[in-house]
Amino acid sequence: MRWSKTHIPTLKEDPQEAEIPSHRLMLRAGLIRRLGGGLYTFLPLGLKALRNVERIVREEMDRAGAIEVLMPALQPREIWEQSGRYELLSNVMFRIRDRQDRDLVLGPTHEEIITDLVAREINSYRQLPKTFYQIQTKFRDEIRPRFGLMRAKEFSMKDAYSFNTSPEDLETSYQAMYQAYVRIFERCGLRTKAVEADSGAMGGSSSHEFMVLADAGEDGIVECDACAYAANLERAERRAVAPADETPDRQPEPIATPGHKTIEDVARFLKAKPTDLIKTLIYTANGQPIAVLVPGDRDLNEHKLARLLPGQTLAMADDAQIEKATGAPVGFAGPVGLSLPIYADVSLQGRRRVITGANRADTHLQGVDLTRDVTFTAFADLAICREGDGCPRCAGTLHEKRGIEVGHVFKLGTKYSECFKATYLDPNGKEQVMIMGCYGIGVTRTLQAVIEQSHDAQGIIWPASIAPYQIAILPLNVSHAESLKTAESLMTTLEAQGFSVILDDRDERPGFKFKDADLLGFPLRVVVSERSLAAGQVEIKRRGVDEKVMVSCAEAAQKIVELLK
């Protein structure tokens, strides 16, 4: 491809709309352009790179035995009501009405559609297991789209769904997908980390997220420095710590704390450490108030609370509910004398000298012995993990990192197959419900994650597997006939061997071409100049590596092929 024949609108200056490196570079390199919030056009080179990611995903899905389908992005409302997710995902779904006044949604995902399809099409154990996948545009009315393709309202996703006959069978499919994901991200040149994840609104049990480690990542994760344990913060557990408090020598004693409501405030006022305080949070579970206790220096992990109280709808109590439940305004709740179910973080078990709210305005209680003064409903790991916590699996220490979630594999179970009656007859002629797994990869997000993880001050550094062009040939002086001829013949040779090549045929100064080539990040750069040609040679340089090599024109193609391996 000739540079002048395609469209590569590079920008010299940083666009104002972009915040993180990958987003800036995608705009500067002329890969994408913004249409509206969370909506992007792929320009020619951006699309080429995207197609390369898709190709890798397809190849590995096929290799893993998954079969490709394509389902509608536009879906009838009814199918979502059947699973109950029309309500559940109402805040994410784009809704549309057609001329018949029929309600439709733009699909945020496709569990309902595939399960409905499979329920109609498959009815024998002989047809199972099967894993279907597609690469489709998904639509989600994100509360806050950001960082370009990282979180967009319209984005490309590969989603796969396995239909299995037993937990063991599911495990096999799950592992096949897991391994395919490892290969996919490796081929994309990404360093990823698989972490244990919360299955969230999807339902289901086991789940892993594939995280690209990056400071700009939206998800917090922890990993152990001694063993393989790694988890999303939503999920991450920690080793319980032994209590260190001495036996108290007094009864709980009210102390005036006028106007001091926050932990920091109270701690400063009483000259105590935040760890000496107990944070008492009032939630409602199915509308009924409950108290949740965590150490003063920690935050509650609502996901953990939700897992402790399965099936219950949880919400933070509002001011009125708190006053009603504790008899005190917000900021002075405490467990002593509180007649609510009380759940507490494990690290509070055995604490015998702490400060809590007194359930009275402007008052706290000192010298509280939790073992003596409070009756607990249950202790559980309820706090959000953080840097330095103990690993739940070994004696190691957890460290906090940021990650971009590029893939997610789930064991779904029978949630959807039951709704849609996806059943089959087993060898005994007995009807069974299929067990499902689902497996997603954010394709557009993966593309941007590659750039986030592989760039320098000059621009993108593409892995050869997804670079829009693997080789850039730069004739420095296009009016020098021999330069152009050499460049063109090299392009022809390389293209014939299946490589993607771009030839910078623009009448620009050398520095200008170098800057663009670096910004675009082509893995291999071949410079053809009058100077090198005088010695019968061309110059080859790898992006991201300083070294340049001179090779004879005759050997150039062969050398390039070697370097791209």
Add this chain to the structure above:
RNA sequence: CGGGGCAUAGCGCAGACUGGUAGCGCGUUUGGUUCGGGACCAAAAGGUCGAGGGUUCAAAUCCCUCUGCCCCGACCA
């Protein structure tokens, strides 16, 4: 949805406080000189100053309303 910020040429920005001819850099076009790390000179094109309303002899500038975008938070396969 709460908080903050921004909106002036294709892109990045100044001008606004103190109302009076709309500017700079990059990019684009033309001509010339240049030619191994985003060249130089000269000329030129390009703007209903986000939209609507108000104040005023006069509004990019002051006032009101709306819209869009960005950031933080809440939220979130």
